[in-house]
Amino acid sequence: MAEEVKLFGAWGSPYSRRIELALKLKGLQFEYIEENLYNKSPALLKYNPVHKKVPVLVHNGKPVAESLVILEYIDETWKHNPFLPTDPYEKAKARFWARFIDEKFWPAAKKAMASRGREREEAIEEAQQHLKTLESELKEKKIFGRESLGFVDIAAHLLFWLVVAQEAFGVEILTEEKFPAVHELYQRLADEAVFKECMPPKEQLIAYLKVRLGAWTASK
Structure with a gap:
């Protein structure tokens, strides 16, 4: 069946x-x-x-x-094309960094887009501190080092939304100058055909983010 x-x-x-x-x-x-x-x-x-x-x-x-x-x-x-490493320690690290992206970095980035004034400045600073942490890990090759796309790479798909949201809201969080290793990761993922397939049209996404993040701000 x-x-x-x-x-x-x-x-x-x-x-x-x-x-x-x-x-x-x-x-x-x-x-x-x-x-x-x-x-x-x-x-x-x-x-x-x-x-x-x-x-x-x-x-x-x-x-x-x-x-x-x-x-x-x-x-x-579905065991083929595995996302997670088989080694228990490496698997635990992958889980940790995926959750770091979701629970630490992305909430701060969303807040930076949706807020104004001093609150926005503080959220940008917090998001960039989290990017510094990722930058350090990437430079030391502790994560994202596998030949095939893995669990943390899929979690890092959020970087696509960040780049589009920056344009939508006129906010600068991730730049190549400040975070070359994270930007290189973003670019490497952006060059993958399957990643491109899973991104909405840019202009449509910009309009959507303005509505969704505006509603998120109003509900706080």
């Missing part, structure tokens, strides 16, 4: 696009279901009743939520 793989996502969600990227890197066939984040479907609420968010992967009727959890599920279910 053929496997059934469905992805509930939203075109402008970096976390949703991250899972599309992972499925494509594995060469898997899947059904994509676009969600309206302002009017979520009963199916999404059924499959992810806790967070009520995208992405949700449904594999043979079983739902898996939260993008980094989904990434690990995909990697453990």
Whole structure:
């Protein structure tokens, strides 16, 4: 019996696009279901009743939520083209840095885009401190050093959103001059055809980010 793989996502969600990227890197066939984040479907609420968010992967009727959890599920279910290293310590490091990107760097970057004045300055400073940490790791070849695209590379897909958001909001966080190693990583990923496939059209994404981050600011 053929496997059934469905992805509930939203075109402008970096976390949703991250899972599309992972499925494509594995060469898997899947059904994509676009969600309206302002009017979520009963199916999404059924499959992810806790967070009520995208992405949700449904594999043979079983739902898996939260993008980094989904990434690990995909990697453990379909063993070819592995994302995570086999060595337990290296695997733990990959998990750590993926979470660092999601839980430390990206919230500060979002706040920098969505805020104004002194609050924006402080958020930019915080985001750049996190980039300095990544820059140091990259220069010492502690992460992102595998020949094939891996778990942290997929997590770093957020750098695409950062570069577009910088243009949308006139904010400067990641530059080649300040963070050459991180910028080189971004460029290396940007040159990969499958990464390009998983990015929305730039002008459309700029308009989307202005709406979404504006709403995020208003809700604080």
